[in-house]
């Protein structure tokens with residue numbers, strides 16, 4: 067494999083920037099072996115849920131440790147374990163076993179909604195910081211956090227997470243989508259898969275965070291569906307991208323196709339490494355991104371009938 071794709075994310079060296087996101091695509095050793103063969107740059111294993119750890123369901127926990135060990139035996143790309151947790155820190159001692167099993171890093175996906183009026187607006191952010199600090203006491207492998215996009219000041223949060231020792235942030239997690247069946251008068255699940263247009267928020271925030279906090283290591287997630295999205299995410303400042311929906315929809319072959327087009331584009335643009343174009347279009351050069359975007363918005367709408 068050519069080295070032009072090599073990239074560093076969260077202290078890990080990846081042979082290429084295409085990371086397989088945590089999902090049912092990465093829940094067996096065989097699937098992971100096939101993903102490496104298909105050209106993946108790293109794998110985030112299917113998440114173990116906090117409830118599976120604290121519920122003392124030994125099978126789940128043992129199966130997960132075997133998934134880590136087996137995947138590490140079969141794959142040479144970085145293998146990242148994933149824990150899907152809420153605000154609590156009861157599960158954190160288990161992270162040590164994840165490290166012992168051989169995971170190259172741990173990604174945590176914190177899912178908690180602020181639905182209690184008595185909770186202060188920053189209580190969720192404080193819980194994130196607390197979880198990271200606790201995790202850092204338990205493991206030496208890099209700790210990655212996958213963030214949702216609904217925070218009032220994501221930049222500030224990423225800065226705090228970085229100070230607490232986070233090695234990489236994933237922007238963004240795509241939460242379970244709420245929908246309603248109006249005939250059954252029941253809550254249902256919205257689209258399980260993202261659409262291509264969802265990459266726009268991902269791009270904006272990567273551009274802002276890379277511009278303001280160049281030391282933060284970022285992987286893009288949500289809405290990365292084709293090779294052009296990879297180029298855009300890296301231009302905004304991502305070191306790598308995570309893909310999920312497009313793999314479910316197009317199969318593992320999409321990885322090689324994306325890499326082929328990415329390489330063609332890089333060669334055509336005379337970029338001989340990922341580093342050569344990473345962050346080239348981030349928001350560092352724009353004094354106030356919100357002012358810039360307001361002006362664009364005004365121009366766009368004042369020109370429409």
Ligand SMILES: Cc1cc2nc3c(=O)[nH]c(=O)nc-3n(C[C@H](O)[C@H](O)[C@H](O)COP(=O)(O)O)c2cc1C
Pocket residue numbers: 087088089090112113148150175212238239240258259260261287288289290308309310311312
């Ligand atoms: C079927 C399915 C299962 C998923 N399971 C997990 C999971 O276990 N843990 C997790 O952190 N994210 C999970 N995700 C979210 C994905 O990792 C990813 O962040 C999300 O789909 C957005 O990326 P995409 O736009 O490339 O699909 C899942 C997504 C799908 C579609």
